[in-house]
Amino acid sequence: MSVHSKIEWTEATWNPVRGCVKVSPGCKHCYAETFAERFRGVPGHPYRDGFDPRLVPDKLLDPARWSRPTTVFVNSMSDLFQDAVPDEYVAVVGTIMRRANWHTYQVLTKRSERMRALLTKTLSQAAAAQHIWWGVSVEDRKYGLPRINDLRNTPAAVRFLSIEPLLEDLGSIDLSGIHWVIVGGESGPGARPMDKAWVEAIREQCAAASVPFFFKQWGGVQKTKHGRILNGRTHDDMPRASTAPPPSNTSRRALIEELTPLTTQWKSEPIVHLVTDSKKPSKIA
Numbered sequence: 252m253s254v255h256s257k258i259e260w261t262e263a264t265w266n267p268v269r270g271c272v273k274v275s276p277g278c279k280h281c282y283a284e285t286f287a288e289r290f291r292g293v294p295g296h297p298y299r300d301g302f303d304p305r306l307v308p309d310k311l312l313d314p315a316r317w318s319r320p321t322t323v324f325v326n327s328m329s330d331l332f333q334d335a336v337p338d339e340y341v342a343v344v345g346t347i348m349r350r351a352n353w354h355t356y357q358v359l360t361k362r363s364e365r366m367r368a369l370l371t372k373t374l375s376q377a378a379a380a381q382h383i384w385w386g387v388s389v390e391d392r393k394y395g396l397p398r399i400n401d402l403r404n405t406p407a408a409v410r411f412l413s414i415e416p417l418l419e420d421l422g423s424i425d426l427s428g429i430h431w432v433i434v435g436g437e438s439g440p441g442a443r444p445m446d447k448a449w450v451e452a453i454r455e456q457c458a459a460a461s462v463p464f465f466f467k468q469w470g471g472v473q474k475t476k477h478g479r480i481l482n483g484r485t486h487d488d489m490p491r492a493s494t495a496p497p498p499s500n501t502s503r504r505a506l507i508e509e510l511t512p513l514t515t516q517w518k519s520e521p522i523v524h525l526v527t528d529s530k531k532p533s534k535i536a
């Protein structure tokens with residue numbers, strides 16, 4: 252069984268990488284870091300290294316093990332395109348998503364330049380697959396809007412924006428080539444406020460451009476108090492899933508056997524010494 256998720260726009264999470272490095276203001280209150288650091292130093296715990304980046308090769312084959320078609324958020328606890336993850340490992344993740352094609356995958360990054368570069372070359376087959384959706388996070392104008400341009404220039408069949416946490420009015424957004432927009436406010440201790448007018452402006456632009464709009468949450472220190480109603484209703488639009496029929500158990504087992512050699516060369520060790528993230532600012536505002 253997959254790991255069920257409480258995230259409103261997905262069904263399950265899959266983390267073949269754990270840990271990350273902060274790159275922009277949207278990372279300030281990263282929920283993944285908060286969660287992971289709670290378990291730093293706990294022997295045997297998956298997050299015994301806290302939020303230090305780590306490959307998790309024994310998770311690579313999970314989607315092939317899951318028989319029920321599922322919408323999967325890839326690396327909810329990390330960023331697949333951070334510098335610490337070797338190109339070859341990203342390619343294995345791409346191959347597994349492409350071959351386990353009875354699921355829908357949602358891959359979200361703040362490293363839009365590297366995603367564009369890899370999807371243009373090594374991952375071109377995964378980029379063309381309708382069941383793999385590639386997205387960028389957008390929190391503000393300075394860091395977020397350039398990622399949209401990178402995404403638009405990425406040869407992906409399905410492209411989406413996760414505009415969360417929305418930190419300011421984004422103004423006019425070029426939504427050409429974008430197939431889905433998610434908007435949400437920050438939640439948890441220290442949550443930065445989100446103005447309704449900023450959300451409305453994005454919703455109206457999505458409507459004008461016929462782009463499905465998903466409103467995730469208002470957020471706030473206690474997000475359950477504020478819910479996810481906008482103008483009297485929820486907004487849950489998504490692209491239509493386009494997956495292959497689930498295989499028989501025999502075919503699935505054969506696929507696992509075929510893919511296993513791709514996964515065995517990797518070790519699960521902290522890779523923090525490799526972190527050279529060029530986008531890392533000196534201070535997260």
Ligand code: SF4
Pocket residue numbers: 271272273274275277278281282283284327328329330361
């Ligand atoms: S890129 Fe995502 S996972 Fe990585 S630190 Fe920022 S918010 Fe957290």
